Amino acid sequence: MAIHKLSKAFYTNLHVEWPCPACGQLTLQIKQETLHDADTYESRKIWEEEWSQPDMLSGVFCCMAECYRPQCREVVVCSGTSGNEEDWDDTGLQYYRVYTPVNFVPPLNPFKIYEKCPAEISEPLVASFSVYLAQPGSAANLIRITVERLLTAIGVPELNDKGNRIFLHQRIEKHLPGNYSGYARQLMAIKFLGNAGSHTYDEVKISDIEDAFEIMEYVVNDIFSERKESIEVLTKRLHDRFGKKE
Numbered sequence: 001m002a003i004h005k006l007s008k009a010f011y012t013n014l015h016v017e018w019p020c021p022a023c024g025q026l027t028l029q030i031k032q033e034t035l036h037d038a039d040t041y042e043s044r045k046i047w048e049e050e051w052s053q054p055d056m057l058s059g060v061f062c063c064m065a066e067c068y069r070p071q072c073r074e075v076v077v078c079s080g081t082s083g084n085e086e087d088w089d090d091t092g093l094q095y096y097r098v099y100t101p102v103n104f105v106p107p108l109n110p111f112k113i114y115e116k117c118p119a120e121i122s123e124p125l126v127a128s129f130s131v132y133l134a135q136p137g138s139a140a141n142l143i144r145i146t147v148e149r150l151l152t153a154i155g156v157p158e159l160n161d162k163g164n165r166i167f168l169h170q171r172i173e174k175h176l177p178g179n180y181s182g183y184a185r186q187l188m189a190i191k192f193l194g195n196a197g198s199h200t201y202d203e204v205k206i207s208d209i210e211d212a213f214e215i216m217e218y219v220v221n222d223i224f225s226e227r228k229e230s231i232e233v234l235t236k237r238l239h240d241r242f243g244k245k246e
């Protein structure tokens with residue numbers, strides 16, 4: 001299933017396809033009267049110059065959206081950056097205002113996590129949902145934590161015979177149980193992304209995280225819905241390891 005790309009910009013017609021955080025449907029609508037948009041200080045200075053063009057300007061915006069399902073009516077605040085895009089039509093060069101979301105409160109879910117997925121795995125993944133538009137590198141680390149915990153759940157050892165931590169690369173390459181070997185390539189891709197997120201500040205892009213979400217949607221939901229092992233077995237391993245007390 002395709003994920004919802006929350007990074008997608010919207011225009012003055014305010015058409016968006018945002019998943020409602022309460023009911024999961026694509027039913028959020030921006031309330032026109034709540035949209036506030038203003039150019040930054042730097043843009044206002046540029047605009048005073050003779051050589052300035054509308055596409056050199058940038059601003060900030062905020063707005064509220066509401067789920068239009070009568071039984072839901074969830075509300076969400078969105079803030080982000082605005083700017084002007086140029087395009088040609090029959091009458092010549094035109095500029096369009098464009099709004100790029102950076103933050104949602106409450107956070108929106110790019111995909112639905114299967115409800116039986118244990119909290120130890122879903123929590124870092126959900127945390128990555130709320131930061132990825134603003135800090136994709138931080139989201140990469142959270143996704144990597146999710147993968148480490150997922151491997152623990154499916155029985156991949158964390159420590160070697162000497163009691164030292166096994167690196168994620170080796171956990172995936174050497175210790176993945178046979179019935180999960182089909183996920184090795186996807187998990188390794190996430191590992192590389194996690195490395196990039198840990199070692200550099202600006203290497204990971206929002207689009208990389210959205211690619212990673214596609215993989216996580218497939219792997220996490222496949223494992224917890226296909227029931228390669230019972231949910232109880234998977235969950236017990238995590239509880240034993242992370243010691244979540246009831």
Ligand SMILES: [Zn+2]
Nearest residue numbers: 020023067072
């Ligand atoms: Zn709703």
